[in-house]
Amino acid sequence: GDHASTFGGNPLSCRAGCVVFQELLEGGILENCKRQSDYLFEHLKEIAQRNSKIKEIRGKGLMIGIELEGPWAERIVHDCLERGLILNAPNQRVLRLLPPLIVSQSDCTLFLEIFESVLSRI
Numbered sequence: 001g002d003h004a005s006t007f008g009g010n011p012l013s014c015r016a017g018c019v020v021f022q023e024l025l026e027g028g029i030l031e032n033c034k035r036q037s038d039y040l041f042e043h044l045k046e047i048a049q050r051n052s053k054i055k056e057i058r059g060k061g062l063m064i065g066i067e068l069e070g071p072w073a074e075r076i077v078h079d080c081l082e083r084g085l086i087l088n089a090p091n092q093r094v095l096r097l098l099p100p101l102i103v104s105q106s107d108c109t110l111f112l113e114i115f116e117s118v119l120s121r122i
Contacts, residue, residue: 029101036103037061043112051119055093064097072122079118085111 024030041057044066048054056067068076073089080087088096099107 032103033061033101036099036105036108037064039105040064040097040108040112043108047112047116047119051116053119053122059097062097062099062101062103066095066097068093068095075122076115076118079121080114083114083118085114087115 037059040062041059041064044054044057044064048057053069053072054066055069056065058065058067071092073092073095076095077087077089088098090096097111099111
């Protein structure tokens with residue numbers, strides 16, 4: 001048979017969802033995502049041109065993958081963490097970036113500086 005949601009249509013939950021969508025549409029968050037994504041992709045591609053350890057930069061918005069030429073992801077994650085930067089490595093050749101939607105350009109710049117410094121030591 002059919003099944004409905006136990007809590008579906010809860011007025012408080014519905015209102016919270018509406019406020020989230022309103023903030024996304026009117027609060028500048030999506031525009032910030034686009035700006036910071038463009039900034040990160042541009043500078044990551046520049047880093048990749050200077051460093052042969054990067055095979056490919058890919059992603060959508062602020063969900064970014066960095067494919068490496070060798071199995072260095074664990075070391076990069078460790079070295080970045082020692083410098084206060086949290087990265088994720090789904091495997092030994094891929095780094096995954098998932099910054100918050102409200103990330104600032106100065107945060108992105110700091111990431112790029114730390115990342116390139118760590119990468120140059122591999």
